[in-house]
Amino acid sequence: MRPITNVSRVFAGKRILITGGLGFIGSNLARRLVGMGARVSIVDSLVPEYGGNRRNLAGVAGRIKVHVADVRDWPRLPSLVRGQDYLFNLAGQTSHMDSMSDPQTDLDINCRAQLAILEACRLHNPTIRIVFASTRQIYGKPDYLPVDEKHPLRPVDVNGINKMAGESFHLLYSRVHGIAATALRLTNTIGPRMRIKDARQTFVGVWIRCLVEGRPFEVWGGEQLRDFTYVDDAVDAFLLAAARPEAVGQVFNLGGPPRVTLRRLAEFLVELNDGGVFSVREFPGERKKIDIGDYYADDRLIGRKLGWVPRTGLREALQQTIAYYRSELRHYV
Amino acid sequence: MRPITNVSRVFAGKRILITGGLGFIGSNLARRLVGMGARVSIVDSLVPEYGGNRRNLAGVAGRIKVHVADVRDWPRLPSLVRGQDYLFNLAGQTSHMDSMSDPQTDLDINCRAQLAILEACRLHNPTIRIVFASTRQIYGKPDYLPVDEKHPLRPVDVNGINKMAGESFHLLYSRVHGIAATALRLTNTIGPRMRIKDARQTFVGVWIRCLVEGRPFEVWGGEQLRDFTYVDDAVDAFLLAAARPEAVGQVFNLGGPPRVTLRRLAEFLVELNDGGVFSVREFPGERKKIDIGDYYADDRLIGRKLGWVPRTGLREALQQTIAYYRSELRHYV
Numbered sequence: 001m002r003p004i005t006n007v008s009r010v011f012a013g014k015r016i017l018i019t020g021g022l023g024f025i026g027s028n029l030a031r032r033l034v035g036m037g038a039r040v041s042i043v044d045s046l047v048p049e050y051g052g053n054r055r056n057l058a059g060v061a062g063r064i065k066v067h068v069a070d071v072r073d074w075p076r077l078p079s080l081v082r083g084q085d086y087l088f089n090l091a092g093q094t095s096h097m098d099s100m101s102d103p104q105t106d107l108d109i110n111c112r113a114q115l116a117i118l119e120a121c122r123l124h125n126p127t128i129r130i131v132f133a134s135t136r137q138i139y140g141k142p143d144y145l146p147v148d149e150k151h152p153l154r155p156v157d158v159n160g161i162n163k164m165a166g167e168s169f170h171l172l173y174s175r176v177h178g179i180a181a182t183a184l185r186l187t188n189t190i191g192p193r194m195r196i197k198d199a200r201q202t203f204v205g206v207w208i209r210c211l212v213e214g215r216p217f218e219v220w221g222g223e224q225l226r227d228f229t230y231v232d233d234a235v236d237a238f239l240l241a242a243a244r245p246e247a248v249g250q251v252f253n254l255g256g257p258p259r260v261t262l263r264r265l266a267e268f269l270v271e272l273n274d275g276g277v278f279s280v281r282e283f284p285g286e287r288k289k290i291d292i293g294d295y296y297a298d299d300r301l302i303g304r305k306l307g308w309v310p311r312t313g314l315r316e317a318l319q320q321t322i323a324y325y326r327s328e329l330r331h332y333v
Numbered sequence: 334m335r336p337i338t339n340v341s342r343v344f345a346g347k348r349i350l351i352t353g354g355l356g357f358i359g360s361n362l363a364r365r366l367v368g369m370g371a372r373v374s375i376v377d378s379l380v381p382e383y384g385g386n387r388r389n390l391a392g393v394a395g396r397i398k399v400h401v402a403d404v405r406d407w408p409r410l411p412s413l414v415r416g417q418d419y420l421f422n423l424a425g426q427t428s429h430m431d432s433m434s435d436p437q438t439d440l441d442i443n444c445r446a447q448l449a450i451l452e453a454c455r456l457h458n459p460t461i462r463i464v465f466a467s468t469r470q471i472y473g474k475p476d477y478l479p480v481d482e483k484h485p486l487r488p489v490d491v492n493g494i495n496k497m498a499g500e501s502f503h504l505l506y507s508r509v510h511g512i513a514a515t516a517l518r519l520t521n522t523i524g525p526r527m528r529i530k531d532a533r534q535t536f537v538g539v540w541i542r543c544l545v546e547g548r549p550f551e552v553w554g555g556e557q558l559r560d561f562t563y564v565d566d567a568v569d570a571f572l573l574a575a576a577r578p579e580a581v582g583q584v585f586n587l588g589g590p591p592r593v594t595l596r597r598l599a600e601f602l603v604e605l606n607d608g609g610v611f612s613v614r615e616f617p618g619e620r621k622k623i624d625i626g627d628y629y630a631d632d633r634l635i636g637r638k639l640g641w642v643p644r645t646g647l648r649e650a651l652q653q654t655i656a657y658y659r660s661e662l663r664h665y666v
Contacts, residue, residue: 100509103448103502111498112445115436115491152485155501157509158448165444165498168488169436176433176490176622289509 007243012037017084019043019071019091019117021064023051024194024201025133025186026090028231029238034060043080043091045070050093051201055331056193071113077120084125086242089117089170090133092163095200096290099159110162111169118173118181130170130181131241134251136295138164138185145225146259146298149185149251157290167251174249182241183251184234187297190317191231192324196332204228204265204321207278209333211269212325216277220287222263227296229256230312230320240306247306255297256310256317272318340576345370350417352376352404352424352450354397356384357527357534358466358519359423361564362571367393376413376424378403383426384534388664389526404446410453417458419575422450422503423466425496428533429623432492443495444502451506451514463503463514464574467584469628471497471518478558479592479631482518482584490623500584507582515574516584517567520630523650524564525657529665537561537598537654540611542666544602545658549610553620555596560629562589563645563653573639580639588630589643589650605651 016033020026021042033040044052046068057064069076071091081087092110093099099106114132121128139147140154155161167183174181188202195201196209203220210217229237237254241247260268263280270276283291302308312320325332344366351366353359354375366373377385379401390397402409404424414420425443426432432439447465454461472480473487488494500516507514521535529538536553543550562570570587574580593601596613603609616624635641645653658665 103452104445107445107448112437112440115440119436150485152483156505158502158505161498161501161505164501165494168494168497169491172489172491172494 007239008036010243011086011239013039014085015039015041015083016086016088017041017043017080018088020051021090022046022053022056022066023090025189025231025234026088027056027193028191029088029235030057030064031060032235032239034063041065041067041084043067043069043071045091049095049098049200051195053193053332055328071117072108074116077116078124081117081120081125081128084128087121087128087130088238088242089114089130092133093159096137096157096159097287098200099157099162100290103158106158107162110159111165114166115169118169118179121179122173122177126177126179128179129242130179131238132167132170132181132183134167134183134185135163136185136187136253136297138167141292142295145294146255146296147253148298149253149301156292171249171251180248182247182249184237184241185251185253186234187227187229187253187255187295189229189231189234191321193231196325207266207269208321208325211273211276212322212329216279217266219262219266219278219280220283221291222280223261225259225261225294225296226265227255227257227259228314228317229254229310230317233310233312236311237302237308240308244306250305252302252305253297253299254302255299258314259296260314268314269318269322272315273322340572341369343576344419344572346372347418348372348374348416349419349421350374350376350413351421353384354423355379355386355389355399356423358522358564358567359421360389360526361524362421362568363390363397364393365568365572367396374398374400374417376400376402376404378424382428382431382533384528386526386665388661404450405441407449410449411457414450414453414458414461417461420454420461420463421571421575422447422463425466426492429470429490429492430620431533432490432495433623436491439491440495443492444498447499448502451502451512454512455506455510459510459512461512462575463512464571465500465503465514465516467500467516467518468493468496469518469520469586469630471500474625475628478627479588479629480586481631482586482634489625504582504584513581515580515582517570517574518584518586519567520560520562520586520588520628522562522564522567524654526564529658540599540602541654541658544606544609545655545662549612550599552595552599552611552613553616554624555613556594558592558594558627558629559598560588560590560592561647561650562587562643563650566643566645569644570635570641573641577639583638585635585639586630586632587635588632591647592629593647601647602651602655605648606655
């Protein structure tokens, strides 16, 4: 079943803006949309600590308009959103630790700029269709597993609070101002084009870098359960959410079987890499304070409502990712 | 039972900062603390659309240090919080409608400045004790009544989203950084020194102004149930929350019996005023979009944990309020 083939015609010839479009998920989305014949523009700040990387557009750069701009630069927003049919809003600061050491920057990007983007849409392009990249982080430490969309929101770090506010603004503008928006609460997403320089985007990135470079990596804790979405499946979800009218005003979890412990994930990576070494250590104190314990999503709602199913197993996801960084390593470190 | 007498000694000689201290609840709190022998400083922006009014300190102004400053003016915050024993953090933009027409200002005050205040405390006075004025608005439209503290947070307007984030920051800083903070989720609070120029703080303000001026007032909807806290009782709660170690990191609803419909409240006001006229009309469209329907709080948790009980009945609350504005009207319009 490839539900996504149904939506490819939706985007042909359409004008599409992707914030954070040089980043991990944004660039994979941009590449897919270009393949569908969409007219894609990207906004990306290329802040070195974030996910943007021009290499992510290799092979398609000539078919995508790139604005190096920061969503905190409000005066630029009206001209960027004007005339667009779709906005995939993925610009964000993703590091939980950075959100604790520099909380105002996290707020300015994940909360304040989101409101500015929505205001720009309200005033300059109220018929735009928005899909917002939210995160499981807004749930905080789960009361129960798997976590469905009704789970209370009780974020455990500054990043989670600001993403919660950012998501809430999108749903509010959808309900009150009629700016059609959908929010996807992403779990750990993995695949080609993710940041591997450090753990700012995902710890899996830095593990894979170490593996490919032949260096040992560290697993913190190890027994926490997590689920993972392969980036192509996440892209499917963004496209479905944008294409389907019934997704307007809704929130959907993304997940992906199977749930695994971090230790098991590390073992699996070593196996697929044909070698590698890791050590398991206790959580550093600062990190432990904002840890959420086990998490995995109940993602049946988006399956039922939009027909989304993760098509990529964990083995294939990890294999594709390792293969990508084996050949592309030098562009990502 | 007057639990508050137990805490009066706690504050004698203590250094206390009240943000929004020229406003409605802030000034009543300041007056009470001065009476207990506390050394009270106030920060207030005196923005004309907000609650600050120098008249609110009549009779005690000489015993309170007033800084006319805006919490959005970050560089001033370190010197303000340094050396204080307690921070009652009440500065806020309260108008739901203004938050929809000027969302960024609401964000900058209710969300961004709150984080700046907490950062100032973390860096310059980490042993300060904070009580934050949160609001029932963060619950949104109730799933059930009465609303307890476990009710999901699903705010229906920009103000509610920003207050939710502001509250979350306080609880996070308490949990992660050890900045002892408590949040009180206020319902409609009424009493002397509230804003009556318009409905920006509470619709009851503008009703009372009309009554005292002998003009008719409008009741929108009319059948919504609400509960009300008299300001002296709210002040009790702030003091208890600050005094009791078991309140650290906690959230408490405030309420007050009896719940009444707005129509019944209007009738009661007319009766206590010995005359007055009101008309009931449908909600204006813009306002209806962000209405929450019926609301009343389950406030048993703060009763159980801190011994708070609202001591003032609705009749006395309204009588005191009418009497105050009969003699003080010219200072508030």
